[in-house]
Amino acid sequence: MAVNFNEKNADELLSIDGIQVFVGQAGVKKPNHDDLTLMVLAPDNSVGAVFTQNRFCAAPVHICKQHLFDEDGVRALVINTGNANAGTGAEGRQRAVAICQAVAKQINCAVSQVLPFSTGVILEPLPADKIINALPAVKPVGWNDAARAIMTTDTVPKAASREGQVGNNHTVRATGIAKGAGMIHPNMATMLGFIACDAKVSQPILQLLTQEVADMSFNSITVDGDTSTNDSFVIIATGRCGQSEIDNIADPRYQQLKDLLGSLALELAQAIVRDGEGATKFITIQVDNAASREDARKIAYAIAHSPLVKTAFFASDPNLGRLLAAIGYSGVDVNTDTLRMWLGDVLVAEEGGRAASYTEEAGQRVMNEAEITVRIDLRSGRESATVYTCDLSKEYVAINADYRS
Numbered sequence: 001m002a003v004n005f006n007e008k009n010a011d012e013l014l015s016i017d018g019i020q021v022f023v024g025q026a027g028v029k030k031p032n033h034d035d036l037t038l039m040v041l042a043p044d045n046s047v048g049a050v051f052t053q054n055r056f057c058a059a060p061v062h063i064c065k066q067h068l069f070d071e072d073g074v075r076a077l078v079i080n081t082g083n084a085n086a087g088t089g090a091e092g093r094q095r096a097v098a099i100c101q102a103v104a105k106q107i108n109c110a111v112s113q114v115l116p117f118s119t120g121v122i123l124e125p126l127p128a129d130k131i132i133n134a135l136p137a138v139k140p141v142g143w144n145d146a147a148r149a150i151m152t153t154d155t156v157p158k159a160a161s162r163e164g165q166v167g168n169n170h171t172v173r174a175t176g177i178a179k180g181a182g183m184i185h186p187n188m189a190t191m192l193g194f195i196a197c198d199a200k201v202s203q204p205i206l207q208l209l210t211q212e213v214a215d216m217s218f219n220s221i222t223v224d225g226d227t228s229t230n231d232s233f234v235i236i237a238t239g240r241c242g243q244s245e246i247d248n249i250a251d252p253r254y255q256q257l258k259d260l261l262g263s264l265a266l267e268l269a270q271a272i273v274r275d276g277e278g279a280t281k282f283i284t285i286q287v288d289n290a291a292s293r294e295d296a297r298k299i300a301y302a303i304a305h306s307p308l309v310k311t312a313f314f315a316s317d318p319n320l321g322r323l324l325a326a327i328g329y330s331g332v333d334v335n336t337d338t339l340r341m342w343l344g345d346v347l348v349a350e351e352g353g354r355a356a357s358y359t360e361e362a363g364q365r366v367m368n369e370a371e372i373t374v375r376i377d378l379r380s381g382r383e384s385a386t387v388y389t390c391d392l393s394k395e396y397v398a399i400n401a402d403y404r405s
Contacts, residue, residue: 001371002118002156002275003282003390013143014161014173017198018042024138027131029082029120033071034149037079038138039194040107045238047074048205048210049115052231055333059085059092060116060125061232067112069203075109075235078116078131081152081179083119085126099324103134103235118221119152119179119192119231138264147177154229158271162264166256170243170330172199174261178268180275191272193233195216195264199257202247208233209258217265221273221388222304226363273388278395281313282372288384295332300378303387310392313372315318318363320348323355323374334378342375343367 024036038219041047046090049068051061068074078099085092118126141149147157166172176221180191214233229264239245246253250280274282285303303309303326312319327334327341341349344366348358365371 001252003279004165005156005274006160008144008157008161009035010142010144012161013039013159014163014175015142016173016175016236016238018045018199019196019236021143022138023141024134026080026127028080028127028130028249030313031203034145035078035081035098035204036134036138037146037149037376038135039077039079039146039196040332041075041077041236042238042240043073043075045073045236046201047115047234047236048203048206048208049234050211050214053346054231055088055298058118058122058248059088059096060118061095062093064115064117064232067100068113070110070112072110072113072234073203074115075113076103076115077194078103078114078135079150080120080131081119081150082120082127083124083126084120084335086121086200087123088125092126097129099131102135102214103289106135115234117192118151124151128229129304143175143177146147147168147179148178152179152180153277153313154275156271156275158275159321160168160264160267160271162260164256164260166199166260167243167253170241172197172241172243172257172260174198174268176264179270180272191231191233193265193268194236195261195268196236196238197261198239198241199237200241200243200245200335201237201257205247205249205254206235206237208249209254209261213262213265217269217399218272219258220266220386220396221269222301226328230285233265242270244313246397247290268375270388276390278393278398279390280370280393282371283313283389284371285387286375286388287371287386288377289381290332290383290385293383293385295378295381296383297387298332299330299334299378300385300387302326303374307392313339313367314391314393316364316367318343318360320363320368324349325377335380337381340377342373344369 010309022038026036147159161175174197176195285300287296337352346362347355
């Protein structure tokens, strides 16, 4: 079960004017299961998106990149689970386009106005006919049902909403859903994330905002260090809140909107870590006073990716020398005599070794908790970075050993 996670009720999720959400049952991997999601957008919206950095990116990612900047804009997103349509070559891209064609015919838009997304097993042909045949039967639903329909190995649906003032006279509403539990690694993770808001933003500015929001949320999480072929994060701005368009980053509303959507995206990203495959602990790694943000991130990820560190957390074993070892091999030129490290509120290391005040009992007390913060003070600059991760359990091995069963 997800660590300290409360599933949102339908009435906690805000509807967004200018977008309709539908789900259906295509039977991609198993029957009688919601595995198809369709989002239909009203005209005059704007859409920003960022995608996986994996060179073996999936067929739908290729098609999304082609369609995203079409001059006619985006009118629909179609998402299937059960099959990633990755490692499928030209045939996979043709099948993704065929699904776009079916959606375009159904809602009366251009094929290039449809963005396809897939998640599931890699290196298997996508049963596009099943998806195409299921499209006419999709039913309108709320965001909570859509969040459930995009799940794969997730144990809980991930959805959240925000509402806040953007500008002096307008309130912006935003709702997001995400999926992901394994193959989670920055740039981005094996995740799909979708946020819809009713702000009015030009497409180039929304594209920049999407990248910045991704960097502060989905690009700051890791479960297992594997980068997926299908990662996609999308922000939709329907323009229905009544405000004038945000068309430059100097507009004070840009930062207000980024803060609002960044908070929402971070909640969704943290939900993915809390629901990491087999996770029993949610771990925050905070690196402060680094010479550069890149140095801080390198150290945070060295700790977050270490199997020895992660298994120690699973065992609640204060074998904390493993954290120091990870800092040491991070590739950052650290001064080991001046850095300090805390586990929760307990000072563990300083002056090149174990802190004089540290006791095994104090370390054990923190390791027994479900949420743990590791903080490192490098004392070499003013930059910082925070990464969120989880432990590595026996259940993670079991889930991934049986993934195709």
